[in-house]
Amino acid sequence: MADRPIRVLIAKPGLDGHDRGAKVVARALRDAGMEVIYTGIRQTPEMIAEAALQEDVDVVGLSILSGAHLDLFPRVVDLLRQKGLDDALLVCGGIIPDEDMPALRRMGFAGVFGPGTFTQDVAKFIREEVARKRGAAAQ
């Protein structure tokens, strides 16, 4: 059976006022052949988890500029697990200091992309990781 296109939810938790960066990533992923569900700014962890659940996504991508990631991201991760979405690939980006990266990885974020990341690299990372997960699931 042919694989379906990779489905990605892109959301911005917290109170960030603008979403230029998230939109650039969304477009890049579309251009890489993915279906991107874009929910915009000011998303609560509950809204993000609910959208991920209903949309049955392969990937949840969080973008944040406000610095509230260590506060908000764990709540998103917990809610996803509660809803049985523990198989989704988690990635995040935005303004994330280097010293927070280990904590985010421990939380389950396989990809943490700081400022200056090339969007092609994000797309490539997602494609490879999802292929690996799908391969493992098919075993």
Next chain:
Amino acid sequence: MNPESVQQLCAGNPRAVARAISAVERGGAAARAVIAAIFRYTGRAHVIGVTGAPGTGKSTLVNEIAKQYRRRGQRVGIVAVDPTSPFSGGAILGDRLRMQDLSGDPGVFIRSMATRGSLGGLAAATSDAVQVLDAAGFEIVLVETVGAGQSEVEIAANAHTTIVVEAPGMGDDIQAIKAGILEIADLLIVNKADHDEVSATVAALEMNLNLKPQAENDWRPPVLKTIALTGAGVADAVEWIGKHRAYLEAHRLLELRERARFRAELEMVVQRELITRLLRGVNGTKIETLVEQIAARELDVYAAAEVLVGGIQNGANPIFAATD
């Protein structure tokens, strides 16, 4: 589908619903398994198609319509279709962005769908997704498609009640007339009624309707005004949906339309299956040989097709025996 997942789906469990929609979207055997398991639980939902030119406010309106039904205690499922990019095969599905008022409400389920590859595939996938939501107990199912492209329009037209959304501010240019989708409207909504030129747009639509010959029992689509951003006029639109439903019931049109839809779907599936099975039985080199013969002008395309399908008529299959 295992009985446990079917039970969860029918109880409205969102994970079960979401996965079933993914399966029907994938098509093929996965889709057939889901439909086989749930079909008997369908047939209760009122399906409302919402279509119109890009940016007319369809998603914002769907959000408001859903809120009205929630106030009446009805559960609402939403399928929002956006186009797949022909260049990359990817898509940005942004309708959900306008439906944030509905988040956190377990009585609402929103699913975004991309048009993906084939036209027939989209029609089948949306129709199946609607059935999943129907079986899951959503009493109202709203289907949003962009009113451009035949298959998207057909999907909206397949609903019990079809709403065509127009926005003012394009002068005399009525997008719905240009796109040829006025004919499918049970309700015409001029959204963005906070803009100037609303009355000109309403008048142009009314005039267009007046040109259409109207038999005594025909439904005449009302032309309504809404401001989806504030919700103004939406309660009235929902009243009209109810009137349209009552009209369909009074004239037994629900049954008739349903049968017409099943007949069309059956024909479509038969066509697709026949082609798949026929081509499966033909080896690739035979087709290549025929193509070469066509290129050499030894055979024309019709004659070559006859080589492939000509045998069928004389076959033992009673379906073929029954036709002419």
